[in-house]
Amino acid sequence: MIDSYQYDITEYKAGGFGMKPVESIREVPLTIIINGREAVTLLCTGKYPEELAVGFLKSDAFLQSPEQVQDIVVEEDEERIVVRVEVCHDPWKDRVIERSITSGCGKGTNFGRNVATISRRRLDGDIRVRPERILELVNELHRRSTLYCRTRGCHNSSLCSADEMLLFREDIGRHNAIDMICGRCFLHNESVSDRMIVSTGRVASEILLKVVRMGVPIMVSTAVATRFSVELARKTGITLVGNVKDDSFWVYNDPGRILME
Template structure:
């Protein structure tokens, strides 16, 4: 019996909640004929992240999972070492701030001394040297079956989400084989990735046997964050940047882009792929899946 989208969504550990009131608001306008219309649009709100007593950054976000976003951002920036324990996360919704407290002094001062503005659509920022901590990294040579990739795309692209209900948003999904586990959305693709990183760190989840699926471009930042999370495979509906491909090849990370329906392109790490599915037997995307170019 074929699994429905609703049944598939129930298998997520965390799934999108497009009905959550705080994430969208109704806005009225006029359509191409001048008729009055009302549509849901995604909310943006600031979140200022503190590490112990130091203000680090203010991010524009949709506002869900602030604890995962803050912990993941700090971890991906190298401001939280593996052996540093988070002792508290204090979120103040009214002040739009979150304080991450640790059990030892961190090295955020050195990181703040150098900033690199990234290509993130919500203006991402990477502190310190982007490749710091990745020297000598060896990602697991976990096999990836193309049947898993096709199954993941079919499930993820039809899962009820803010993208399908309102658009103007990116999604990132942590997956294991053909099963999507944690699906995060945000206005910036880097925010969605950081939420995944925060969940992984908080739950002690290892990335060595995981796949990260994203709707965003495969840029240098996305590749570096994926590698920093220990995930050996990065898949996207969107395209690549040259620096993203170069870094992926240097790190031995598999990147697969332009994955739509039965088609995809692998520009790094093809040795991990086991082509066990006939592309001609894979159905093309339906009208209710993500549309090319929209919101990406």
């Protein structure tokens, strides 16, 4: 799949103008239709459309179990992707559509309902990680970020154990990258109670909500967290780490999951 396009642009540098070839990351609308009704249109690179669609539906509470998914059909061309998901239950029953403007791509999420529901959840995953391993995993995340190095236009997220990186995804939004990971684990019925998410990008509340709904007990980001995210982390018990640098990071909330020797 083509994930970037090359253009000749004009660059101003050192007091003068010159021509320069650059790569721009692909951006395409992906519409998710569940049981014949449109759920959302996301903007993405077009990678892993099945994982992205299912991950979004899982994180937005359209799906609770992989057994509910009967069929997934992807229709794709250069300008648009449509993912049609058929499920065995009524995903729209008793559902109030209340879209909020969030800091991510797409139409937003059912924010109020998600916060009210997830704030009552406690994450008790049994995973312990050494501080130096967090730094090593972030370095590995940067090494794998080849699309970002070429385009400077994407975020990167990964699913990790306490010792190694297990799954890597990249997209124009960190929301999409995390939903891809969620979709992959959901479709394969993989437990994530002893895993952590390592990601680039600011930890806004909708990002933390996705990670909590997945059931991942540790969230690590190279960027900082918002106040709402910190409050949600402390209510749910998720370990939240941010502002990871070469030899340092901030721990916003940690119920004993980071081994402080």
